[in-house]
Amino acid sequence: MPIARAAAPVTLEAVELRVLHLPLVAPFTTSFGTETVREVIIVRARTSEADGWGEIVTQQAPLYSSEYTQGAWDVAERYLVPALLDAGTLAPEDVAGALAPFVGHRMAKAGLELAILDASLRSTARPLGEYLGAVRDRVPSGVSVGIQRDPAALVDTVAAYLDQGYVRIKIKIKPGRDVADTAAVRDAFGTIPLQVDANSAYTLADIDTLAELDRFDLLLIEQPLQEDDIVDHATLAARLRTPVCLDESIVSAKAAADAIALRAASVVNIKAGRVGGYLEAVRVHDLCRASGLPVWCGGMLETGIGRAANAALAALPGFTLPGDISASDRFYARDIVTEPIVLEDGHVRVPTGPGIGVEIDPVALEDATVARVELRR
Numbered sequence: 194m195p196i197a198r199a200a201a202p203v204t205l206e207a208v209e210l211r212v213l214h215l216p217l218v219a220p221f222t223t224s225f226g227t228e229t230v231r232e233v234i235i236v237r238a239r240t241s242e243a244d245g246w247g248e249i250v251t252q253q254a255p256l257y258s259s260e261y262t263q264g265a266w267d268v269a270e271r272y273l274v275p276a277l278l279d280a281g282t283l284a285p286e287d288v289a290g291a292l293a294p295f296v297g298h299r300m301a302k303a304g305l306e307l308a309i310l311d312a313s314l315r316s317t318a319r320p321l322g323e324y325l326g327a328v329r330d331r332v333p334s335g336v337s338v339g340i341q342r343d344p345a346a347l348v349d350t351v352a353a354y355l356d357q358g359y360v361r362i363k364i365k366i367k368p369g370r371d372v373a374d375t376a377a378v379r380d381a382f383g384t385i386p387l388q389v390d391a392n393s394a395y396t397l398a399d400i401d402t403l404a405e406l407d408r409f410d411l412l413l414i415e416q417p418l419q420e421d422d423i424v425d426h427a428t429l430a431a432r433l434r435t436p437v438c439l440d441e442s443i444v445s446a447k448a449a450a451d452a453i454a455l456r457a458a459s460v461v462n463i464k465a466g467r468v469g470g471y472l473e474a475v476r477v478h479d480l481c482r483a484s485g486l487p488v489w490c491g492g493m494l495e496t497g498i499g500r501a502a503n504a505a506l507a508a509l510p511g512f513t514l515p516g517d518i519s520a521s522d523r524f525y526a527r528d529i530v531t532e533p534i535v536l537e538d539g540h541v542r543v544p545t546g547p548g549i550g551v552e553i554d555p556v557a558l559e560d561a562t563v564a565r566v567e568l569r570r
């Protein structure tokens with residue numbers, strides 16, 4: 194499905210990569226582990242026209258997917274950035290093609306593409322939302338809540354987010370921390386919009402436990418099985434009343450088409466990093482919309498850079514469920530942008546400035562930087 198949108202070409206002079214360490218305001222626990230410090234790569238594309246910023250959303254270890262920060266750093270430095278510098282002048286729509294010979298490494302590719310897209314849009318003072326096809330000026334904000342010490346602590350944590358105005362709660366689950374946790378939240382807060390995310394922690398052997406969740410009227414269950422378990426997800430989906438949503442499995446528009454054809458999912462979580470960029474994310478959106486599947490924008494604990502871009506993406510018409518687009522302060526005491534994303538009446542505003550529409554705080558960026566390299570033409 195070709196994207197009609199065309200952004201101005203830019204001439205790439207240099208690419209700066211930085212690894213940041215950002216302390217989280219509270220530990221974030223999922224079925225695959227606990228994070229206390231976010232390790233992320235920030236990309237600065239220096240072009241003759243303008244500078245642009247991107248974010249490579251890998252985590253320190255390959256636990257969510259096979260990508261991880263040092264691997265992304267290596268492949269970016271060794272292969273991806275040199276290929277882009279060789280290309281010289283390129284439009285944002287050319288980036289994926291220039292990087293296509295290199296298999297996988299979608300998060301690394303996505304962060305580089307975003308930096309070039311941001312540079313291009315800034316050079317013509319065009320907002321990312323307008324370019325992607327946004328139809329809203331604000332998006333409803335859901336929050337992803339990690340596994341807590343026990344169900345009572347989870348209820349306290351959820352209460353605080355509801356007080357802040359979040360319009361949808363997602364709780365992380367894993368074997369042994371599923372039915373009781375979900376029941377506790379449902380009992381405490383009644384009919385709030387609620388969903389669960391298993392991050393691949395189950396197998397079909399757990400089908401009876403997962404079916405117990407049907408009684409909680411969840412919006413969806415996210416990624417119960419492994420990334421490549423498309424057929425097993427279809428088997429599970431046929432058995433559950435709760436809609437099955439895929440996250441990890443949807444690595445491209447093609448993967449989304451296959452999952453839809455096999456009835457493995459009835460909802461899709463879209464993350465630009467996971468699918469290789471915001472342009473591919475729009476293709477996933479377009480495909481799901483044409484097939485009648487609701488989509489929502491997932492998150493990877495983004496800094497203000499990725500968070501601003503996600504708000505723009507989530508403003509597309511097919512995003513009919515609230516995304517994991519929380520305020521900056523849900524994860525960070527100090528963001529690296531000058532105007533951190535805030536919650537207003539349960540919503541996040543879609544930036545309207547050029548490009549991603551946020552400015553970098555150079556001091557905050559420098560303070561968080563633990564490694565830096567600049568690659569030139």
Ligand code: OSB
Pocket residue numbers: 257336337390392440491492493494495517518519
């Ligand atoms: O599965 O959606 C996920 C964070 C890191 C890796 C995977 C996931 C998540 C989240 C947090 O759930 C979403 C957010 O950024 O708010």
Ligand code: MG
Pocket residue numbers: 390392415416440441462491
């Ligand atoms: Mg998920």
